[in-house]
Structures are given as structure tokens and as C-alpha cells.
Amino acid sequence: MDVSQYLEIFIEETKEHLQSLNEQLLVLEKEPENKETINEIFRAAHSLKGMAGTMGYKRMQKLTHDMENVFQEIRNDKMKVSSNLVDGLFRGLDALEGYLDNIINTQDEGTNDNQDLIDLFAKELEIGLNGGGGDAAPAAADSGAAAPAAPEAAPAAPTTTNGLDVLTINETENEAISKAAEEGLSAYGINVEIQETCVLKAARAFLVFKALEEHGEIIKSVPDAQAVEDEKFDFDFSVVVLTKSKEDALKAAVMNVSEIKDAHIKKIEPKAAAKPAETAASGSGTATAAATATAPAAATAKPAETKAAPAKGKPVVNRSVRVDIEKLDDLMNLVSELIIAKNGLVAISPTELANDEVRNGNVREQVEYLERITTNIHQSVMKVRMVPIESVVNRFPRMIRDLSKKLDKKMELYMTGEETELDRTVIDEIGDPLQHILRNAADHGLESNEARVAAGKPEVGSIFLDAYQEGNNVIIEVRDDGGGIDVEKVKRKAIEKGTITEEQAESMTDKEIVDLLFRPSFSTAEKISDISGRGVGLDVVKTKIEALGGNVECKTVLGEGSTFTIRLPLTLAIIQALMVVIGNEKYAIPLGSIQTIEDIEVSEVKFVEGKEVIHLRGSVIPLVRLDKILDVPDSKKDAENLTVVIVTKGDKLAGLIVDDLIGQLEIVIKSIGKYINNCKMISGATILGDGEIALILDANTLV
Amino acid sequence: MADNKNLATTLDATQYIGVIVGNEQYGIDIKYIDNIVKMQRITRVPKAQPYFYGVINIRGEIIPVMSLRIKFGKDPDEFDNKTRILIIKPEQQAAIGFIVDEVKEVVNLVDDEIERSSANQDDKSFIFGVGKHDGGLISLLNIPAVVSEKDAKE
Incomplete structure (x- = not known):
């Protein structure tokens, strides 16, 4: 076959x-x-x-x-x-x-x-x-x-040759049948036999269900719909259908499905339907009041029951469709186009029509409406592309178990937030980097059991994998309670390897030293076990995550463990951004990384180690003169006040000095092409309503 | 170079677009050309290579624009109403714009009319041959080399 x-x-x-x-x-x-x-x-x-x-x-x-x-x-x-x-x-x-x-x-x-x-x-x-x-x-x-x-x-109760006998009609169903009878529908019990040679019984059964649903409503099936779905039946199953169609039509519909051996149909007459109501009525001579009270109650109850019945009878299919990711990409592109077109309208409407008050108002209203719709479409399409990270992380417990056996270390993996959703393309890529970090944690992060006991820690090492959403980002944290990274050792190794000079090493913070581990030159030259292991392939992890528009950070406390934090953008293609002006150029700063916007007097700018900083609500924030680092010609100079956009990356802040603010805009991220040198500060470009291009600044690289 | 072989094996004429850059005439194989547009506003991209003026928007696609003059080590461009941007597609998915002083005509060249720069046939040369046409000479551009990283001084 x-x-x-x-x-x-x-x-x-x-x-x-x-x-x-x-x-x-x-x-x-x-x-x-x-x-x-x-x-x-x-x-x-x-x-x-x-x-x-x-x-x-x-x-x-x-x-x-x-x-x-x-x-x-x-x-x-x-x-x-x-x-x-x-x-x-x-x-x-x-x-x-x-x-x-x-x-x-x-x-x-x-x-x-x-x-x-x-x-x-x-x-x-x-x-x-x-x-x-x-x-x-x-x-x-x-x-x-x-x-x-x-x-x-278990689910398929003993079925006889004519499985119709097993169709016992309970109260609710009887109610539904009699109700249907009033509407001219009759109930039929159908027993469907599938050929023994049939390979996909569930699929055939599903087709039968579908064929019958075209005629009416399936209110019951034995075994129940879920069991049929899961192929938990031998070669026959039975259903009760409410329909206007005749027996022959139903039979024909069922037999139309291939690999069906036979179908037995029997009409089901509603049992004396309103029995309880009748008895109440007959005995009501004295208690009319009570009867009238129950009658409305019954009446109200009835619709509810009939509503419930079909829900029960319908196959409990997870109504999902598998869609090729390419088709979604196409859809996404179309949505992008729509948003660009919408931005065009937004740009035109106030200027062109400014002289006609009434029409202006109408247009603005419609544009706002359009804006709402496009935003919603965008969100729906994004949602369609979202997949829980469960599909990636669910293989890790097994991996940790195997590592535990192999390394002969006792360890436990605790995961939370598996339901956190990420874009499909990100999901496909994030598995390897995560696996790498977890392996590192198990292999080099956690100490041996003896060492743990000696250090007064529980014998069994713990690795935590937590995923959660934070603003426009999804954070995945891999934490271990192992030995942490010995910064001094890393520093010595780095100097030995010539990655940094001794003078450089002196002025570097611990964090900067830990970041050395992500450098390619460092990792390839390094033996694993020498410096608490970290380093091999971490540059690959970093490259991969950055390619996805995210970043990875490592925090470590010697003797207490290390935490790797991966930050990934929730959406890839369309974001909300703040449009700013520098010189006569326009730039977009993703809203997700902006904390506040401040107006600062020039006199408030202080100098620390020759760098400009401002003191704002208890924190010292370094300033970044965008016009300088972006080589913008003729930027506004010597202004009294500076407009500062405060951006964050993790817990670090930086103030970006811009000349002017335009406002918030939903932008479509596009690549600036393959051939042109793409410096890290520019994460892409977008097309504004008037066709002009604005570059998107990656605030993460500026902090 | 697959392109060269392709040219060598067929006797049919290949069409080239003749353009002026500086004081020289160049030919670009028509198969690479996607579009020719007038000069338009270019958005500067910071920290890009010096021969990239920035990016332009062609029907919703963002395309980097390169100055052939600077790439070839000539004087910077002077923009006038003859200046054009040639949209080139060296690969299916990646486009690039070349700024040229003027677009002249379409030139048909058969293999006999092309003198290949065989003396120093390294793939990195910007020109793969010189075509003779109407008594004039046309330098034929080796597009993959032109769009690669290297510039004329190296």
C-alpha cells in the first residue's frame, strides 16, 4: 500500500x-x-x-x-x-x-x-x-x-454487531431530540462500520462526521468525539444526528466516504418528552402557582440545554491549520505595505487639507480608524506567528538528565515560563544557543558534588531556566548556583592571550572582563577547563542572538553562580518608534528601549572622567552626542537646552542628545541592503509616509 | 567567471548599457539592470564605506547607492539633470544603485568586438574587457567585482 x-x-x-x-x-x-x-x-x-x-x-x-x-x-x-x-x-x-x-x-x-x-x-x-x-x-x-x-x-464500551444498541439517550439529549422534533427535525442513530483494511480510521471517522454535519447536528457519539478522534475505537462507531434529511440521504452521505463498510440507520423517537412538566401539571390542581413557577424555569433551562447539546456532540477538534511560514511572511509583507501606505495618509491629511476644517476632521477620523485597523491586523498576524518557547525548551530536561549521568554530577533543571511566546523564526534559531548555555552551566558552572558539599551548598546543583516577557522583549534567563566565573582568572588568561593589555585590564570593570568571554578571539584560543570553562562557543551564541536582534549578558558572583540573560525582541518586522531629528536627518529610536525624554539645561551637564553625564533623579547617566557619533553635518549647536532621550538596556541607562522630536510612529523595519557597510548602531531603515527613508538606531549598542 | 564563459561560447551579441562616468564610457551587461531612475534624495548612512552615498527608496525597497566615480578613484560626482541612478541586481535578492553622469545608449557587442583584459585576468578587476563600438571604446564592467568590498586604490 x-x-x-x-x-x-x-x-x-x-x-x-x-x-x-x-x-x-x-x-x-x-x-x-x-x-x-x-x-x-x-x-x-x-x-x-x-x-x-x-x-x-x-x-x-x-x-x-x-x-x-x-x-x-x-x-x-x-x-x-x-x-x-x-x-x-x-x-x-x-x-x-x-x-x-x-x-x-x-x-x-x-x-x-x-x-x-x-x-x-x-x-x-x-x-x-x-x-x-x-x-x-x-x-x-x-x-x-x-x-x-x-x-x-476502555472508551469503546462493548459494541455489538449493530452498535446502535449502545446508543442510550440520556435526559438532555432526549430534550434536544424532542425540541428538534418540534422544529421538524428528526433524530437518527447511525452505526458506521469501517473496513478492516482502513489505515487511518480516525481520518475516515472525521470525514463521516463532516459529511453528517452538512445534513444536521451531531448531538452524540459513541465512543465520544475525542475518542474517535484519537482512533480509540475498533471498526465501528455510532452517532446521533438531528436532521431534516431522510434516512437514505444520510446513508448515502456516510457511504460516500471511502473505506466505509456499512452504515445502519435507525430513527430515534423522542420519549414522552415533557414528562416531568406533565406530571407537574396533572398534579397541579392545588399547586398551580408552583407549576407556573417551574414552567418558565423549564423554558429558560431548555435553550441552555439545547445549546449545550450540540457543543457536546461536535467533534472536539482543535481547530487549527498548518500554514507554511512563507505564506505568513507574505501576509506580513502585505501588512507592512499597508502600514506604509497608512503612514502616507497620516502625513498628507493635516497639511493638504488644513484649509477645510470640516473635511479635515472627517479625513482625520477616517485615518485614525485606518490606523486602528492596521495596528490590529499587524498584531493578529504577529500573534499567528507566535509559538510558545515550550517547543524548544521541552527537550532540555532530558538533556540535563543525560549530562548529569555523563558528568556524574547531581543536578536539577527548573523551568518556568515555557508558555512565553516568541516569533516562529526566533524559535527556530534560539534552540542551539540555549542548549549551549545550559551545557556550559551543567559542565562548567556547577561544581562537583563533593565541592558543593565542601562549600556548604546543597549537594544537588540547580539550573534555572526562566522565560518571561518584559515590555517589547522576551527575556530568557539561565541561572546556575555553581561556582561562578573567576574574573581574575579570566583577566590573567586574556592578558596571556594578548586579547587585552595589562594597562587595559587595570581599568576594566568586572563586567567588561566577563564580556571578554563572548569575544571570538578569546573563545577559540581557550581550553575549556582552564578558566571555569566558559568561553568556547559563547561568541557563536552571541552572534546568533544578535542576528535575531537580541543581546546576551552574563552576570556572575564568584562562589554563588552565574546568570546568562538573553533578551529577544518580541516582534521582528514592525515596531513603535520615536522619530527624532539630528541635523537635517531623521532617525527612529525603538520605543521599547526608551525610558523617558528629558529637557536638560546645558549647565546641568557635568563631566566625569572627561565624559559628559547628567544627574537625574539619583542616577548618573552618561550622555551620547548622536550628531558626533553619527557624523551628522550641521547639527544644531550651542542651544540653551538639550533634548535628551533616556534609553535603557537592562539596568544601564544612557542619554541620547537629539536636536528635535517628531513623535511616535509605527515603523516597518527594512534592511539597508547587503552591500553597504552596516555599522552596529544602525539596525535598519524604514520608509516614512512621504517616501523618505529614516534610519533606525539600535539603542542597545549606544548604551 | 561564469559570465565571461557565457560570452565566449555564444556568438550572439550581448547588450550593454553605455554610461558615462567621469570622462570614460563604460558598459554594463543589460541582464544586471533592473531599473534606471533619476537622481533623488539620498539618505546618508553613517559609518558606511566612503563610496556609498547612502540609501534610496525605490517602490518600498531600500537600496544602497554607490558612486562609481569614487569607487574608481575619480573626482566626486557633480549632480545635474543628466545624472542617473542605475539599479543593478547582481543577485536575485540584493539590489544596489550606481550613480552615473549620463546614460547614453544600448550597445550591441558580439564577442569579436570585445578585447578581453586577459593579460592580468584576476577576478578582482573592475573591467573584464574593452568593447569597440562606433570607433569608440567602452570599458565593460565586471559587476561582481565592482560591488565587492575593495576599492580602486587597493
């Missing part, structure tokens, strides 16, 4: 199952008795086996089958979870991932039988079952055959 059309689904689902197996195994390792976890693992392994088998990946199927056998025995309390076993299972998962990689690349699973793993599982089974009684082994042997029934049996 040709299954290539399902390959994509197979790959996606296999990935999901493997990830869930990884996560659950981690839990199991800690709580070997957790029944729920075992069940979860068993289910995932079982689906995986089934899928691999269907797709014809025999080796993958065999390996999963053997792993499943192990889970089966654990589930039946016939054997215990040992750390050896968990290691083996993890290796098994890695082998499965290996198969999957092969499949992704070549559509073929490869030729590695992973016999050693299979043998290992067999051995583990034997050891585990030794005390488990004589019939355990055969049970293990045929557990594969018995297993499929197990997870399915």
Missing part, C-alpha cells in the same frame, strides 16, 4: 509521541510507582508501534514492540523500574529518533536493527520477571497482540 501521503502526519505524530515518552520517562524515573505515567507511556509506545507498523517501518516497529513489552510488564506490576532499565529505555528512544531522522531524510528507516537494545530489553524482561511467576513470559510474548485491545477497550 502506498503510504507516502501519510508520511508527513506520521513524522509529526511520531515526534509528538517521542517527546511525550521522553517527558513521561523522566517522571517515571523519579516516581517509579506512578501508575498514570506508566499508562501514558504505554499508550504513546503503543500508538508509535501501530503507526510504524502501518507505515511499513519494520525495525522501528520491532524496537517499539519490545519497549512496549517492558512497559506492559511494569504496568501489570510484574516488574520494577530500575535505573538501568530507564537508561535502556532512553537509549531506545534515541534509537527511535535515529529511525525517524532517517525517515525524514530518506523516507527509509535505515538498516540499524539496534539488536543490542532489543537484547537488552529481553534481558531486562527476564530479570524483572524472574520472580513474577511462570505465566509471565508467555504473557509478555503475546502482549503485543493483546495490547491493542487494552487502551481501546
